[in-house]
Amino acid sequence: MPAFWVIAEHNADGSLARISAEAATLARSLAAAAGGDSEAAGIVVAADPGHAAEQLAVYLPRVVAVADAAAAGHAWAVLAAERAAAVIGDAPDAVIILGAGPDGRDVAGMLAALGGRGVLVNATGAAWDGRLTVEMSVFGGKLITTSGFTAAGGIVTLRPNTVTAEVGPAAGTVERRSAAGEPSIPLVAVLDQVAEVGAAAPIEEARIIVSGGRGVGSPEGFDLVREIAAELGGAVGATRAAVDSGWVPYSQQIGQTGKIVKPQLYLALGISGAIQHKVGMQTAETIVAVNRDPDSPIAEFADLLVVGDLFEVGRAMLVALRARSG
Ligand SMILES: Cc1cc2nc3c(=O)[nH]c(=O)nc-3n(C[C@H](O)[C@H](O)[C@H](O)COP(=O)(O)OP(=O)(O)OC[C@H]3O[C@@H](n4cnc5c(N)ncnc54)[C@H](O)[C@@H]3O)c2cc1C
Secondary structure, eight states: OOOEEEEEOTTSSOBBOOHHHHHHHHHHHHHHHOOOOOOOOOOEEESOOOHHHHTTTOSEEEEEEOOGGGGGGOOOOHHHHHHHHHHHHHHHEEEEEEEEEEHHHHHHHHHHHOOOEEEEEEEEEESSSSEEEEEETTTTTTEEEEEEEESOOOOEEOTTTTSSSOOOSSSSSEEEEEEOOOOOSSSOOOOOOOOOOOOOTTTTSSEEEEOGGGOOTEEEETTHHHHHHHHHTOOOEEEEEEEHSSOOOGBBBBBBTOOOOOEEEEEEEEEOOOOOHHHHTTSEEEEEEESTOOOOOOOOTTTTTEEEEEEHHHHHHHHHHHHTTO
């Protein structure tokens, strides 16, 4: 029976990335569905993996923490792929689950090359029914496909917010190991790390996104978008029109040439809902739009359309939110 492995990502402070808690929850439920002696386990590779490994063990019965001093000052993905491949071994039926972010994608590519495993990317769901089936959103969200591996196992990258992280029935064990030998893949030195302006909340992982479009009208107009996002504990998104106008950094652009997001709530302020924007946010659980034009395309796919001026509605929303939070 297969083993479901999660290769966990961690934040700059050493804590577990939320996507990895979600991936771990998925691995645990797949192992339970597969039954028999299937196991769900996790791997943390870091200079000091202890904190993230303990956090991952809340979700998985077994975690291998690989301490590798080279992880300080070198790109994580290269080391993670190499060290995780050594832990997993040849196991052709292993199913490896990673986050569908930049690091997860890098590790998936390297693991595929190292072990000759297939990859199913950007999963929006996965199930076990005698074999693994993976749902993916393709062609900019126009189609949902269901795919499986032709081999017994493979690599899956999971889109954030696909699974709700749930802790396991009991804390798992953490097995501590030291990395053995020099990695075979050349390491990539990290010379400098720069915090991106305006990217306080990572938009791909946000459960709530408040987005502004051309209707916001100016960089100052985005202050209202930011205030509402802060009040809701969400991230700020934008359309390409707002990004091209220089009001918001590109890192916040959602859509065909920006990021694809799947929050629980997407609040669209002054956004028409062009197809290139829609493909980046249409899988949000609830879409609420504020637009003064009742016939704007977003009216066709929003769950709730408030027809009105975004500044009037937005400020009223802020007052109500602040009253609620006391
Ligand atoms: C190849 C290609 C790739 C693209 N990639 C992307 C992408 O990744 N992401 C993306 O977003 N776009 C992308 N676009 C651009 C896309 O086609 C649209 O032009 C863009 O999404 C429009 O942005 P918008 O909704 O902010 O602006 P508009 O379409 O101009 O809509 C503004 C809306 O605001 C409303 N409004 C105005 N003032 C107010 C007010 N005071 N109160 C309430 N409502 C108001 C208007 O009624 C209108 O509906 C791409 C285009 C191409 C050709």
